[in-house]
Amino acid sequence: MSIQPGSMAARDLDALLHPQTHLGQHHRTGPMMLQRAEGVYMYDDQGKQYLEGLAGLWCTALGYGNEELARAAYDQIKQLSYAQLFASKSHEVGVLLAEKLKAMVPIPDARVFFGNSGSDANDSQIKLIWYYNNVMGRPQKKKIIGRVKGYHGITLASGSLTGLAMSHKGFDLPLPGGRFLHTDLPHYWRNALPGESEEEFATRLANNLEQLILKEGPDTVAAFIAEPVMGAGGVVTPPRTYFEKVQAVLKKYDVLFIDDEVICGFGRTGKPFGADTYGIEADTMSLAKALTSAYQPLSAVVVKGEIYQALLNAADDMGPFGHGYTYSGHPVACAVGLKTLEIYERDGIFARAAALSPQFQARLARFNNHPLVGEVRGVGLIGAVELVASKTTKAPFEPAGKVGAECLKHCHDEGLICRAIGDVMGFCPPLIITPAQIDELFDKFERAMAKTLDWANGQGLLAA
Ligand SMILES: Cc1ncc(COP(=O)(O)O)c(C=O)c1O
Numbered sequence: 140m141s142i143q144p145g146s147m148a149a150r151d152l153d154a155l156l157h158p159q160t161h162l163g164q165h166h167r168t169g170p171m172m173l174q175r176a177e178g179v180y181m182y183d184d185q186g187k188q189y190l191e192g193l194a195g196l197w198c199t200a201l202g203y204g205n206e207e208l209a210r211a212a213y214d215q216i217k218q219l220s221y222a223q224l225f226a227s228k229s230h231e232v233g234v235l236l237a238e239k240l241k242a243m244v245p246i247p248d249a250r251v252f253f254g255n256s257g258s259d260a261n262d263s264q265i266k267l268i269w270y271y272n273n274v275m276g277r278p279q280k281k282k283i284i285g286r287v288k289g290y291h292g293i294t295l296a297s298g299s300l301t302g303l304a305m306s307h308k309g310f311d312l313p314l315p316g317g318r319f320l321h322t323d324l325p326h327y328w329r330n331a332l333p334g335e336s337e338e339e340f341a342t343r344l345a346n347n348l349e350q351l352i353l354k355e356g357p358d359t360v361a362a363f364i365a366e367p368v369m370g371a372g373g374v375v376t377p378p379r380t381y382f383e384k385v386q387a388v389l390k391k392y393d394v395l396f397i398d399d400e401v402i403c404g405f406g407r408t409g410k411p412f413g414a415d416t417y418g419i420e421a422d423t424m425s426l427a428k429a430l431t432s433a434y435q436p437l438s439a440v441v442v443k444g445e446i447y448q449a450l451l452n453a454a455d456d457m458g459p460f461g462h463g464y465t466y467s468g469h470p471v472a473c474a475v476g477l478k479t480l481e482i483y484e485r486d487g488i489f490a491r492a493a494a495l496s497p498q499f500q501a502r503l504a505r506f507n508n509h510p511l512v513g514e515v516r517g518v519g520l521i522g523a524v525e526l527v528a529s530k531t532t533k534a535p536f537e538p539a540g541k542v543g544a545e546c547l548k549h550c551h552d553e554g555l556i557c558r559a560i561g562d563v564m565g566f567c568p569p570l571i572i573t574p575a576q577i578d579e580l581f582d583k584f585e586r587a588m589a590k591t592l593d594w595a596n597g598q599g600l601l602a603a
Pocket of ligand 1: 401
């Protein structure tokens with residue numbers, strides 16, 4: 140693509156520093172300029188239509204241009220455009236949204252702390268748990284265990300929990316001090332030993348987690364953090380019995396479970412939370428993204444009552460709980476969140492996701508036979524296909540990401556937006572997608588895959 144001088148694309152290169160972008164590639168190809176969106180479709184500045192196959196960044200569950208959400212924001216701006224929650228000030232929509240979440244989450248006697256993003260939610264998790272262990276008289280219990288390829292955000296601390304090389308490289312992360320550890324990636328297809336069953340694989344990983352806790356010293360390990368389905372690390376669904384076995388280890392050593400529901404929360408896996416799908420009994424939960432269907436930036440940390448009670452008991456000794464953001468519980472974001480949850484409930488959106496899942500997963504599974512595909516995986520309305528150089532040996536492409544990038548280009552040509560995570564093609568459409576649109580999504584992807592195969596054959600990239 141040639142970038143016309145003076146065009147918005149050229150001005151983009153002169154003015155923006157793009158997040159999570161290969162900057163050199165960006166200067167060679169220019170941006171994809173998106174201009175408007177309606178329902179599950181986006182339109183670029185040339186009027187080309189794209190089917191949204193990733194719900195923005197796994198977040199726009201109700202699609203685009205929803206009148207009710209726009210109205211909720213407008214009305215709240217007119218009534219109370221801003222109010223803080225610091226120093227005992229409060230407002231109705233903040234209380235109503237916290238009450239609603241408290242009633243929804245599978246966490247006993249929950250309390251809700253609001254932030255603005257998934258990353259700051261996970262930073263808040265870390266700070267809350269450190270603070271909690273300090274007031275509980277165990278100041279040495281501070282280490283947090285994430286997983287290889289887990290994604291929990293990008294700030295200094297949440298980025299340290301993330302287990303992706305790209306998030307660490309060049310940023311001097313994880314933070315020094317030995318407080319951020321990583322255990323195995325629970326990817327059965329890729330990492331099982333020859334002849335190992337899914338259950339045996341889960342047992343081995345739970346044993347490895349136990350060994351790590353013992354090596355570090357259980358009295359130094361505060362928490363384990365996991366996404367029910369790993370999203371940005373390649374849409375990895377957990378092997379059977381994994382969470383059951385992991386939780387038994389955590390309970391044994393009094394290690395808290397932080398459930399990162401930033402992608403899985405609010406119906407994505409076919410149930411309200413990933414915790415419901417996988418039998419996770421979390422101590423705390425991080426929520427963001429679909430909490431407002433991305434119409435406003437809003438996140439929530441939900442903690443069990445027992446943790447809140449410990450903070451409350453310590454308050455007279457510790458003084459004010461010194462954590463929070465200017466926009467913690469921003470009323471406009473809370474009003475939109477409240478309306479989003481009302482729509483989920485009224486329109487049965489979670490049940491709808493569950494009902495659409497068999498069609499979505501069946502269409503995805505058809506790619507199992509494709510010569511480029513090593514594995515197809517997914518649950519609810521999230522899924523992925525992993526592209527490999529050899530179906531038999533599972534050998535990945537070299538260099539990693541080149542074939543995924545090519546496939547993404549063909550998806551865009553076909554009018555489909557999805558995500559290339561290296562050579563894993565990820566799908567996570569808005570939950571309002573219709574059966575016909577699911578077919579449209581995978582018809583487009585089929586054509587993109589055919590072109591990618593031609594190209595890969597032309598380049599001699601497939602193993603003989
Ligand atoms: C599971 C999970 N946790 C945390 C985050 C970070 O959220 P944010 O980008 O809003 O900071 C993400 C973002 O994709 C995520 O997928």
